[in-house]
Amino acid sequence: MDNDYVSHNSLKDTKVPEQQQLEDAMSLEILDPTHETDIRNFTLARRLERLHGVTIGIVSNGKIGTEPFFDALEANFVKEFDVAKVVRRSKSNYSAPADTYLMEEAKHWDAFIAGIGD
């Protein structure tokens, strides 16, 4: 009986050598084309407990479409939330990161709002 069990399974698991070779030849090992770099985990910036008396910087990508929105935002901050100061800045190149001097200045702000327009 044991011999019958072994022989049955042997038949199930046995492939014709040519068939196995063909299957092996058809399978492909391929490579990942992406950068595969580790994704940096971003954490949310610390929330301000209040807006009263703070300095908020608003940085535009430099396109005219940002102006009406940021104008309204600035007015809202001043009127409704009594911020001390709203600093408005624009990048010199909307297709490149913010200028170094601008990022240095931002270190003195309590909050930083960046936005893009067109």
Add this chain to the structure above:
Amino acid sequence: MGLRSKRYEVNDLQAAQEFYHSRNWTDGLPVVPPTPDAVQACLDWAMMPASHLVGIEPVRGRVITAEKLAVNAVMAGCLPMHFPVVVAAATAMLQEKFLLHGATASTGGCAVLVVINGPIRTELGMDGTFNALASSDRSTSVIGRSIRLILCNLLDARPGDLDRSTLGHPGKFSYCIAEDEENSFWLSLSEDRGIPKDVSAVTVMAAGSPRQIMNEWTTEPSEILDTFISEMQANMKHYSIWAGNYAIVIPPQLRSHFKASGWSKADIKRYVHTKARIHRSEWANCGKGAVVLDRGDREYTALSNEDSLLIIAAGGPAGGFGAVIPPWLGQKSAAVTVAIGACLDCGPI
């Protein structure tokens, strides 16, 4: 050190296609599965270790290695002999002044124009004649295509991802030209840009779609150039007024008139720089009157200097058809030329 890319096993060629397409790793067309052997063959041809640092995309600090370029080059259909050109093009694109991130992400939708010069053109069977701006030959087609896959997979420049192009243009599939040096009496583009004669080179430019012009009614070089200039002026009005690199493609039929009159590329650049200008007030004639303001008298030039013009001798033997290839957006990106297979420790041009 061997190949470090993650490996996958798929059943067959068809499965490989769906594997890559389902992960958004293609340009929509079938790809050549990048097997370890095929990728290693590219690296061996270029005599580069897999870990060789080709460059770093400056804005996002993204590292670009030879291995990853080779994977995408194979996918595009490149053979090992094409790979050194791909590496040179990537090296050029990663120069800070090219502003690859901006050019790739912009709503402006430009593509990377790649112009090949030097002996490598004949070695790779490139053809700068018929269909020079389309699928002229295998080598320019696959090299141009590899650029798109590299941008997609190594910089995430996929439509709607980093690439926010409103429209884009077909050059994003492949935009590679071999200059027809054998049929041109001029300095090649790369020589004109400082590469020694007989050194193979690649020039990259963040470029809009080509605008075809036609002039078969004059033999005067200045009048032929006036047609090119009209298209440049139209681009300034219709698209962007800002000066930058423009490329013009001049076919044999038109080149013969320049040769007969003894016009060099320097003569052409001087003429075009002088005449390719508009006044801001002209915007009012094409629906942009709202931004003319009180600056209507201000003059704008297509070229900030004469050397901003890239002159490319290419095209089939018959037909007075040339092309103007405008910049992505003014001087935000500068065309870059690098030698192919030059000393890896040498700085690019």
